[in-house]
Amino acid sequence: MPESPTALRAEAQAAPAAGPPRRIAFARVRDFALVPGIVAIAVVGQLVNPVFLQYDNVINILQTMSEIALLVLAQTLVLVVGKMDLSLESTFGLAPGVAAWLTIGGGHSLGLLPAWAAVPVVLAVGVLVGALNALLIVRFGLSGFVVTLGMLIVLRGLLTGISGGQTFFGMPASMLYLGITLWAGVPASIWICVLLFAAGAVLLGHTRFGRSLYAIGGNEDAAKAAGIRTDRIVWIVLIGASVLAALGGLLLSGRLASVAAAQGNGYIFTVFAAAVIGGVSLNGGRGTLFGAFTGILLLYMIQNVLTLAGVPAQWIGALNGTIILVALVMSRITSGKRQN
Amino acid sequence: MSTVPVVEARQVVKRYGATVALDHADLTVLPGQTHALVGRNGAGKSTLVSLLTGLSEPDSGSLLLNGEPAPGLSDRDKWRSLVACVYQRSTIIPDLSVAENLFLNRQETRGGFVRWPAVRRAAAQLLERWSVEVDVRRPAGELGVEQRQFVEIARALSFGARFVILDEPTAQLDGGAITRLFGHIAELQRHGVTFLFISHHLQEVYEICDTVTVYRDARHVLTAPVAALPKADLVAAMTGENAVVAAERFSSARLGAPPALRVRELSLAPSYCDVSFDVAPGEIVGLAGAGGSGKTEVAETLTGLREADSGTITVGDRRPRPGDVPAALAAGVGFVPEDRHRQGLVPEMSVADNTTLSVMDRLGPGIFVRARLRDRLAGTMISRLEVKTPGPELAVSALSGGNQQKVVMARALAGDPRLLVLITPTAGVDVRSKEFLLGKVSEAAAGGTAVLIASDELDDLRLCDRVLVMVHGRLTTLIPAGWQDREVVAAMEGVDLDA
Numbered sequence: 035m036p037e038s039p040t041a042l043r044a045e046a047q048a049a050p051a052a053g054p055p056r057r058i059a060f061a062r063v064r065d066f067a068l069v070p071g072i073v074a075i076a077v078v079g080q081l082v083n084p085v086f087l088q089y090d091n092v093i094n095i096l097q098t099m100s101e102i103a104l105l106v107l108a109q110t111l112v113l114v115v116g117k118m119d120l121s122l123e124s125t126f127g128l129a130p131g132v133a134a135w136l137t138i139g140g141g142h143s144l145g146l147l148p149a150w151a152a153v154p155v156v157l158a159v160g161v162l163v164g165a166l167n168a169l170l171i172v173r174f175g176l177s178g179f180v181v182t183l184g185m186l187i188v189l190r191g192l193l194t195g196i197s198g199g200q201t202f203f204g205m206p207a208s209m210l211y212l213g214i215t216l217w218a219g220v221p222a223s224i225w226i227c228v229l230l231f232a233a234g235a236v237l238l239g240h241t242r243f244g245r246s247l248y249a250i251g252g253n254e255d256a257a258k259a260a261g262i263r264t265d266r267i268v269w270i271v272l273i274g275a276s277v278l279a280a281l282g283g284l285l286l287s288g289r290l291a292s293v294a295a296a297q298g299n300g301y302i303f304t305v306f307a308a309a310v311i312g313g314v315s316l317n318g319g320r321g322t323l324f325g326a327f328t329g330i331l332l333l334y335m336i337q338n339v340l341t342l343a344g345v346p347a348q349w350i351g352a353l354n355g356t357i358i359l360v361a362l363v364m365s366r367i368t369s370g371k372r373q374n
Numbered sequence: 375m376s377t378v379p380v381v382e383a384r385q386v387v388k389r390y391g392a393t394v395a396l397d398h399a400d401l402t403v404l405p406g407q408t409h410a411l412v413g414r415n416g417a418g419k420s421t422l423v424s425l426l427t428g429l430s431e432p433d434s435g436s437l438l439l440n441g442e443p444a445p446g447l448s449d450r451d452k453w454r455s456l457v458a459c460v461y462q463r464s465t466i467i468p469d470l471s472v473a474e475n476l477f478l479n480r481q482e483t484r485g486g487f488v489r490w491p492a493v494r495r496a497a498a499q500l501l502e503r504w505s506v507e508v509d510v511r512r513p514a515g516e517l518g519v520e521q522r523q524f525v526e527i528a529r530a531l532s533f534g535a536r537f538v539i540l541d542e543p544t545a546q547l548d549g550g551a552i553t554r555l556f557g558h559i560a561e562l563q564r565h566g567v568t569f570l571f572i573s574h575h576l577q578e579v580y581e582i583c584d585t586v587t588v589y590r591d592a593r594h595v596l597t598a599p600v601a602a603l604p605k606a607d608l609v610a611a612m613t614g615e616n617a618v619v620a621a622e623r624f625s626s627a628r629l630g631a632p633p634a635l636r637v638r639e640l641s642l643a644p645s646y647c648d649v650s651f652d653v654a655p656g657e658i659v660g661l662a663g664a665g666g667s668g669k670t671e672v673a674e675t676l677t678g679l680r681e682a683d684s685g686t687i688t689v690g691d692r693r694p695r696p697g698d699v700p701a702a703l704a705a706g707v708g709f710v711p712e713d714r715h716r717q718g719l720v721p722e723m724s725v726a727d728n729t730t731l732s733v734m735d736r737l738g739p740g741i742f743v744r745a746r747l748r749d750r751l752a753g754t755m756i757s758r759l760e761v762k763t764p765g766p767e768l769a770v771s772a773l774s775g776g777n778q779q780k781v782v783m784a785r786a787l788a789g790d791p792r793l794l795v796l797i798t799p800t801a802g803v804d805v806r807s808k809e810f811l812l813g814k815v816s817e818a819a820a821g822g823t824a825v826l827i828a829s830d831e832l833d834d835l836r837l838c839d840r841v842l843v844m845v846h847g848r849l850t851t852l853i854p855a856g857w858q859d860r861e862v863v864a865a866m867e868g869v870d871l872d873a
Contacts, residue, residue: 240487242479245470249478252467259465260478261450320469 067313068328071364075335083342091338093220097289099334100227101126103327104282105298105305106312107234108275110326113309114238115271116251116318120182121167122279122305124189126298129159129280130287131193133209134202142198149206153284156209160280163189164273171272172265186302194295202293213288223285230278235323247271251318307358308333332361378441380405380537380568381426386435388421395421397592398435403537403585408559408569410579410600413589413612419572422589423539426570428453439537458530459539462802466522468515473497475514476529504528505561520551524558531567538562539570542802544578548665548830556582576608576805577832588612609805625839625855626820627657632691634824635676635793640685645671646847649685653793653824658816660838661828664866668847670712673797673828677709678702690792703732708791708823710782710799718782719770726752726766729784736789755784759814776807783811787818794818794825800834812837830866832859 079086105122112119133155139145147155163185170181215222238244249257250264257264287293306316312329314321336357340350381403388396396418403409413419424430425437428447437444445452466475473494474481482492497510506524508517517525523543530538540559544552559569559582571583579586580600588595588611595611633652640649646668653659663669674680676687681697694701702709709732711717719728729752730737737751738744752766759780763773770781779799786794796815800808816837819825827834835841843851843865851865 236487240490242481242483242488245474245481245488246479248470249467252469253465255463256465256467257478260480262479319467 065313065322065325066328068311068325068332068361068364071361072328072332072335075332075339079335079339079342082339086339086342091342093224095331095334095338096224096227097221098338099330100221100223101282101286101289102301102304102308103227103330104230104278104285105301106308106326106330107231107323108278108282109302109305110309110312110314110321110323111234111238111247111271111278112275113314113316113318114251114321115247115268116254117171117178117268117272118182118316119167119272119275120179120302121163121185121189122182122275123298123300123302124186124193125160125163125276125279126283126286126301127293127296128163128189128193128283129156130205130209130283131197131202131293131295131297132156132159133284134205134287134293135196137206137209138202138204142196142200143202149208152206152209156280156284157277160277161273162276163280164276165269167276168269168272172268190299193297197293197295199295201295202287203291205287205291205293209284210288210291213285213290223289226281226285231323231327238323243267248319251315251320253319304330304333304354304358307361311358311361311364329361333357336361377404379403379438380440381570382436382438382441383422383425383432384436384438386422386425386432386437388425388430388432390421394592396425396432399589399592399594400597401587401594402597403568403570405536405568406563406566407585408563408571408583410571410573410583410586411589412573412576412579412586412608413595417589417612418592419589420541421592423459423541423572426539427457427459455534457537457539458527458533458535459541460523460526460530460543462542464522465526466514466517469513471511472501472508472514472517472525473510475525476500476510476532500528500532501525504531505558518551520547520555523547523555527558527562531562536566537568537570539572541572543571544573550664552578576605579608580605612805625657626816626822627839628655628822629657631655633688634690635826636686636688637672637676638686638688640672640675640682640687642671642675642680642682644847646844649844649849651842651849653826655792655822655824656819658819658825658827658838660835660841661826661844662830662835662841662862662866663828663844664830666846667844667866669828669830669844670797672844673795673826674712676702676793676795676826677707677711679711703789706789706792708786708789708794710779710786710794710796712797712801714779714782719778721771722769724767725756725761725763725770725773725781728770728781729755729766730788732785733789751788752784755788758787759784760810776803779803779807779811783814787814791818791823794823795828796825796834797828798831798834799827799829800831808833832862835862 076087085091105126108122109119133152135143136147136155137145137149137152167182167185170176171178212222212226217225238247246257246262246267249260249262250267254264283298286297308329309321309326310316311332312321312325312327314326337350337354340353345353379402381401383399383401385398385400386396387394387398399418399422401411401422411419411422425432428444431447439456467478470478476497477493481488482496483489494510501508501510504527506528508521508525514522514525527538543555547555563569571579573579583600585597586600586603586608587597588608590612631654634655635653638650641647649672651659661669661673671680675682678694678697678699678701686693687696689705689707692705694705720731726749730748733751734743737747749766756763756766761773761777761780761784763777770778773781783799794815800811803811812834815825827838829835839855841853841857841862842849843853843862845866853861853865
């Protein structure tokens with residue numbers, strides 16, 4: 035068929051198109067999008083108050099953010115796999131709350147368990163909540179957003195219920211240890227936070243398990259077709275995230291030596307903001323832990339600068355919200371990508 | 375080469391509830407062949423593909439692969455080493471690199487950690503082996519449809535399969551990409567890869583396939599060497615009746631009347647530049663060109679989806695605000711977008727809602743929509759376009775491809791447009807629906823609507839009074855009706871036949 039269109043097209047297409055130009059990995063650039071912002075805030079902070087970059091203040095910032103940073107870590111894993119977990123902030127309060135309730139004697143506490151059981155109880159509550167979320171979302175196919183929203187309310191209610199709306203004091207020493215101990219002169223909670231982020235980054239970037247999270251979040255059908263056990267991995271991620279939230283709660287109650295009924299209340303908004311500012315997509319399959327870490331770091335540095343600048347506490351809330359919006363705009367500009 | 379058939383399906387039956395999807399169907403594919411499977415929507419092609427890829431099991435009948443009984447459904451690895459399928463829907467994960475997509479879930483690891491350099495090297499080797507020129511470090515989402523398909527084919531072959539099913543691979547490709555795809559298929563065929571090619575485009579079957587099998591209404595109708603089967607017989611086998619010879623169309627163009635569309639010196643960098651033309655009422659004008667020629671962008675500019683850098687668009691006596699879809703609609707533009715899944719339909723909304731989406735202002739006073747008015751208008755359009763639906767309230771996602779496209783066309787016509795802009799209006803639609811849709815287009819033209827069809831599909835262009843050809847963003851050639859295929863194709867590819 036000399037006259038067939040293909041033959042003609044084939045003749046017309048004499049020179050093959052040149053290969054695509056080599057490109058830098060833009061994903062990497064996106065990860066570092068907040069670094070200039072962090073440097074800028076550091077400079078501004080130093081100008082506002084020379085205390086800002088002093089060792090004690092830096093440690094202070096890192097320690098204050100270490101507990102919520104674990105929530106950011108957990109949420110990032112969940113977001114990358116294409117789900118959402120709103121209930122993390124309630125797990126953050128409930129897990130140490132239940133441990134305190136079961137181990138402290140007197141008052142409205144039960145004191146049923148010996149003191150050594152406190153930390154295992156904290157982690158077990160994390161596992162239980164995560165498994166319950168996974169059961170409803172993966173096994174029964176319910177909407178992840180609404181399941182975890184319901185769970186957020188239920189768990190908060192449980193904590194208020196067992197504590198009678200009061201604050202637990204006098205917790206066993208094992209629960210205080212991680213919150214108050216120094217390791218090599220640096221608070222243990224900072225070590226834990228940084229090490230977990232590093233481990234998480236290696237897990238996400240350099241293991242089959244981690245890569246399968248991106249695959250599931252990016253295109254679940256394709257992940258299934260590639261032989262990834264998607265359901266099992268979502269189970270693991272949801273449980274892991276809840277355990278991280280419980281651990282975060284343990285760090286905070288250790289530092290404050292108490293569990294308030296409202297521990298973690300409202301944190302989830304900051305957590306989402308930090309993740310999105312850090313380049314994690316709410317639609318799944320995109321984002322890194324480095325980015326998420328810079329997200330929460332930026333937010334806490336700005337808060338610290340405001341405090342040092344003597345901004346009245348009543349105004350911090352409004353400013354926090356504004357900061358989140360401004361940071362979103364900034365990361366939109368630096369990354370050049372539409373957020374969702 | 376061995377003569378054991380790669381696939382031998384005998385008397386296969388598959389039922390879904392009350393529907394018989396395959397009724398004692400046969401298929402034999404010999405090694406090294408490129409075998410076409412054609413049939414209208416609902417003929418059972420997709421069901422057969424799901425049997426051949428091990429996604430479901432036949433209720434009765436036998437299925438042999440390379441002379442051996444098909445493995446169990448759970449033995450995914452075995453299936454992957456036997457059969458590969460490139461689906462219409464992409465199985466690429468956009469945010470991961472090409473290398474990672476190729477070796478998803480089987481990345482080389484040491485001590486549990488992925489060895490990225492090794493993965494990239496293996497990926498580059500794999501692509502080189504099958505002569506696919508793609509940088510393995512690019513995110514797969516940046517690839518074009520064509521490159522994505524090549525990557526998917528290479529991935530499929532890397533599992534050891536030498537039998538590849540291509541499910542309508544050309545549906546989203548332009549002419550040049552199709553040629554490259556076919557060149558690739560021919561190349562792979564020389565390396566001993568067998569293809570089962572599923573397509574709506576009979577021309578493609580004649581171009582690259584050795585043997586064709588026709589299914590109709592869940593049954594096997596015929597299998598024959600392509601060379602020995604005249605086109606009319608093939609169409610007849612698919613439709614079950616003798617193909618109607620397309621009647622000679624008499625131009626309905628009212629050339630004396632003021633033009634319905636005037637485009638003057640329209641430019642949009644980098645897509646197109648200095649485009650000027652008129653369309654008279656009742657006239658059908660084709661805007662042809664390969665992918666990247668700018669034809670789609672010009673058409674989208676006319677409908678307000680894009681805003682030109684300079685130049686003017688006049689519809690009738692109005693000049694709709696550039697880059698404003700509602701303004702274009704108000705000026706009397708009806709529009710069938712390029713990709714019905716992405717721009718054409720709201721899948722979960724009903725047929726009635728989808729049909730009347732762009733004319734809601736006529737369906738009641740102020741901001742209100744009267745359900746009765748909407749259903750009446752939708753009903754009229756449904757019967758006018760013969761959309762096969764149990765009722766206007768059915769979700770449009772439940773319709774077949776051809777009927778979905780009819781809904782898109784119905785919406786374009788619902789506002790009685792002065793100008794109808796159609797972009798590849800028959801992509802992914804079976805032969806009969808195609809004829810029908812194009813018939814409706816000439817009907818609208820006969821009623822005085824000016825029509826612009828942006829397409830590189832020769833069948834779409836055949837009913838045009840004249841064809842404007844674009845190459846690299848410029849109008850290069852004007853071809854009056856009565857052209858031969860090769861004239862248009864040559865013009866689209868920028869070749870001069872006389873030179």
